[in-house]
Amino acid sequence: VSIGAITPEAKKIATYFAAKISLATGYDVKVEDKGEITLVLDSCATFSPEGYALDVESSRVQVTACSPRGLFYGMQSFLQLLPAEIESAGIVRDVDWEAPAANIIDSPRFAYRGIHMDPCRHFMTVEEVKKQIDVLSMFKINTIHWHLTDDQGWRIEIKQYPGLAEIGGRRIEGEGVEYGPFYYTQEEIKDIVSYAAERFITIIPELEIPGHELAAISAYPGLSCKGDPVTPRNIWGVEDIVMCPGKESVFTFLENVIDEMVALFPGTYFHIGGDECPKTSWKQCEDCQALIRKENLKDEFELHAYFIQQVEKIAEGLGRKLIGWDEVLEGGLPLKATVMSWRGEAGGIKAAQLGNNVIMTPNTYCYLDYYQENPEFAPLAIGGFISLEQVYDYEPIPEALTAEEAKHIIGIQGNIWGEYVATIEKFEYMAFPRLLAI
Ligand code: ACM
Ligand code: ZN
DSSP states (O other): OEEEOOSHHHHHHHHHHHHHHHHHHOOOOEEESSOSEEEEEOOTTTSOTTOEEEEEOSSOEEEEESSHHHHHHHHHHHHHHSOGGGGOSSOOOSOOOOOOOEEEEEOOSOSEEEEEEOTTTSOOOHHHHHHHHHHHHHTTOOEEEEEOEETTEEOBOOTTOTHHHHTTTOEEOTTSOEEOOOOBOHHHHHHHHHHHHHTTOEEEEEEEESSSOHHHHHHOGGGBSSOOOOOOOOSOSOOSOOBOTTOHHHHHHHHHHHHHHHHHOOSSEEEEEOOSOOOHHHHTOHHHHHHHHHTTOOSHHHHHHHHHHHHHHHHHHTTOEEEEEGGGGTTOOOOOOEEEEOSTTHHHHHHHHHTOOEEEOOTTTOBTTSBSSOTTTSOOOSSOBOOHHHHHHOOSSOTTSOHHHHTTEEEEEEEEOOTTOOSHHHHHHHHTTHHHHO
């Protein structure tokens, strides 16, 4: 068998799958202009950008699409019709490489199909991340939301602030055992981002602010209101010490960090977190209170919104659109940001009604770190319970929205927070099979 493709773009997809099929079958599958398996790029008048048609007949297989991405997805569907051993990382003999005859016309309902990963609470190596990217691409997930900073660990090298990774990347756990330093170098990030891009996955980095930043504050205490020395948090939960919006230097820091990060992540979006930020330290901070008076803000919730607005301007200046968790709309100030609805669907409904784009990731359906089987017998999880059936039955467009408002729902995402996900085996156990339902 050979794979036929004419254009360089189609040949690239053909080469990817020829290598994969050769690896599992042991046959030397070649890429030529004509083949028993043919990849055809057609007009986008017929196909949506991510859609494809797959025809499996007795003597030929053809995938037709209007983009390399569509061809990639069509071939992934073809591989899923073959015996599962086609995904093996080595030659499997005694398998009949048969696929059922089929005629499939497929395209995604939503443009954003995401998974959230949290290497802050427990780190994932480059190889572990790549393995997940391979699997996610099989199932046509097109976005990884990478939560790279939190109270318990800072996981990305920033050259202007080396302490973030060196100091913020390690914590002392319960019995005095040091966890880390664990972080991705910029070279490793580039490697992962391009590995993902070859598989049509965009990685959106999250720099979580202004809360959940004790690891950064440990390295640079001036980022907080009081400036007291601290260490990265070694228990889970929500930390009271947060960044200080009252200090101009905090915005300079953020601009420098975001500048380095956007250079590594060439997508459209930049995620700034924005959730779970206690207002206690701001209430007692002279700088924060002075800013509230200067900007005529009503309270600390408006200060939070003001902070997010400023960061939105920074991100836009660097060519990125903002994404934030649903708290970003709490202060009531206008934002252009795309909102991730996590506290149920209410934040997403409100955002869509305001005209903001929304990604649905409610903790009532999409939290894949919650239990999926009887907690009495299941491996320890953070809590909650969301079965495969519940995820599968979830309808991402809330009934409360009009047809016009519903257009703002751009997609769905499964979240896997890492507190109780210390190994890659546990990650896979939590992710699957529920991610397939996503
Ligand atoms: C979240 O789960 N705190 C977004
Ligand atoms: Zn302050």
